[in-house]
Amino acid sequence: MIEIRILIQHPMETGYRHDDVGHLIKRNVINALSCRYDGVEVFRADLSSGISANPYVQFYTVAEASGDLEFTWIDDEGERGSERQAIVVKG
Amino acid sequence: MRFAGLALAAAALAAGAAGAQERAIPPGELKSGSAFLGPDLRALQNDDFANPGMLWVERGEKLWREPAGKRSIACAGCHKDASMRGVAAGYPKIDEASGKLVNLEGRINLCRSERMGAEPLRYESEELLALTAYIARQSLGLPIAARIDGAARAHFETGRAAYHLRRGQMNLSCAHCHDAQWGKRLLSETISQGHPNAYPAYRMEWQTMGSLERRLRACLSGIRAEMLPYGSQEYLELELYLAWRAQGLPIETPGVRR
Numbered sequence: 033m034i035e036i037r038i039l040i041q042h043p044m045e046t047g048y049r050h051d052d053v054g055h056l057i058k059r060n061v062i063n064a065l066s067c068r069y070d071g072v073e074v075f076r077a078d079l080s081s082g083i084s085a086n087p088y089v090q091f092y093t094v095a096e097a098s099g100d101l102e103f104t105w106i107d108d109e110g111e112r113g114s115e116r117q118a119i120v121v122k123g
Numbered sequence: 124m125r126f127a128g129l130a131l132a133a134a135a136l137a138a139g140a141a142g143a144q145e146r147a148i149p150p151g152e153l154k155s156g157s158a159f160l161g162p163d164l165r166a167l168q169n170d171d172f173a174n175p176g177m178l179w180v181e182r183g184e185k186l187w188r189e190p191a192g193k194r195s196i197a198c199a200g201c202h203k204d205a206s207m208r209g210v211a212a213g214y215p216k217i218d219e220a221s222g223k224l225v226n227l228e229g230r231i232n233l234c235r236s237e238r239m240g241a242e243p244l245r246y247e248s249e250e251l252l253a254l255t256a257y258i259a260r261q262s263l264g265l266p267i268a269a270r271i272d273g274a275a276r277a278h279f280e281t282g283r284a285a286y287h288l289r290r291g292q293m294n295l296s297c298a299h300c301h302d303a304q305w306g307k308r309l310l311s312e313t314i315s316q317g318h319p320n321a322y323p324a325y326r327m328e329w330q331t332m333g334s335l336e337r338r339l340r341a342c343l344s345g346i347r348a349e350m351l352p353y354g355s356q357e358y359l360e361l362e363l364y365l366a367w368r369a370q371g372l373p374i375e376t377p378g379v380r381r
Contacts, residue, residue: 033131041178043330085330 034077038089038103045083046081052080054072060108069119070099095121127197147302148316153372154305156380158281164327166375168379175378176256176325179249179310179332183257184282186209186250192241198254201238210257212374215363217274224278228334231292246353252332256323259376266318266373271365282364285357291348297361312381317342318369319362321378338380 040062047059059081067075074093099123104114149152157165167173215226217235225233231254232243244251271279286297300309308314322335329337336358340350351357351366 037172039172039175039178077188084327086178095154115172 033092033121034095035090035092036101038065038067038088039066040089040105041086042107044079044081044083044085044087050114058108060105062087065103065105067091067094068102068104069091069095070097092097095119097121131135147298148305148368150288150371153318153369154316155372155375156315156321157375157378159306159313160379162324164379164381168321168375168377172313172378174325174377176323176332176379177221179256179325180260180377181252181322182249183253183255183260186254187257192235192239194238194240196239201234207258207261209262209265211262211357211376212265213255213269215269215350215359217278222274223228224275224356224363226335226359226362227258228336229354229359231255231258247334247337252273252323252334253309255334256332259323259374261372263376264373267366269370271363271367275363278360278363280356282360282362285361286364286368289327291346293346294346294354295346297342317365318372320369320372321375321380324378324380325378326380332377 037110042062044062045057047061049057049059050097051057055106059080061083062079063078066073071105071123075091077089079087099119101117103116104112104116106112136177150311157168160168166357167175167354171177187198190200210228212266214226214230217223218225218230221233231251235241236243244254269275289296289299297317300314305314305316319335322338323332326338326340328341334353336353339358339361
């Protein structure tokens with residue numbers, strides 16, 4: 033069993049805030065976050081407004097074989113991010 | 124009798140001068156802002172992975188190695204293998220070349236304009252916060268040790284006056300809350316001693332990283348006083364006084380605050 037922690041730098045703009053001159057700031061949050069382990073999806077989260085900026089996500093999975101952990105996310109503006117981390121299982 | 128009277132007056136004068144050096148909060152009672160946080164935020168600050176401020180520290184490390192400006196030189200180009208450990212603990216300080224008081228942000232921008240031929244970074248820009256946090260982080264745990272002798276002396280005195288000046292519609296000085304009332308409640312929050320040792324810090328209210336000057340502005344806005352522009356002389360002098368006041372407190376950058 034391994035613990036996986038993700039911290040993403042993102043404003044997670046709620047869509048309810050106004051800027052200095054009173055215009056509504058458009059909502060822009062990471063709406064989908066997914067983690068694949070050795071090609072198999074092991075974790076997925078649908079995020080929405082109400083989650084703090086720079087979200088921190090933590091979950092557990094079972095490590096059975098060596099492989100890559102691949103994280104992908106997408107925000108409301110369609111911007112995608114990804115990160116890859118190798119996991120080595122010994123013995 | 125007459126001589127005795129004079130001697131007494133002289134003694135009183137000397138006591139007055141010493142009194143100016145007296146600390147409202149004795150060194151043994153200094154408490155970092157983290158002592159006024161709840162256990163959850165304190166845990167967040169102390170966990171290097173979960174602390175969101177570390178995102179800026181990481182970015183700062185990248186920027187440190189990235190060439191910039193007309194001379195296309197990176198910070199790491201001059202500060203080759205020199206560690207920046209301990210550097211942040213000495214700021215604000217007098218820049219020897221210009222004789223001016225600068226804080227760490229100002230020092231970074233001086234390096235940019237004078238050595239790299241680069242545009243100074245805007246105050247509160249992600250880049251400047253990242254670089255400042257990266258440099259300050261290397262002094263983690265070291266005591267604040269800003270110097271107030273020599274040319275810094277006059278700035279220190281002005282800073283002390285600024286700290287004790289009543290301001291704004293609420294007619295409060297910094298000392299009214301942070302010297303006289305710390306530890307008590309202000310609405311739902313505990314008033315801290317107002318130390319600068321965790322900045323730049325990640326503040327929950329901002330949902331992002333901010334400099335000490337941004338925090339000072341937040342205080343000024345809270346007492347309905349006029350906010351000064353970033354990097355102004357009065358802030359720098361106030362920062363020097365705050366550093367002296369916090370002398371000995373360990374640096375915690377990037378701190379997490381409410």
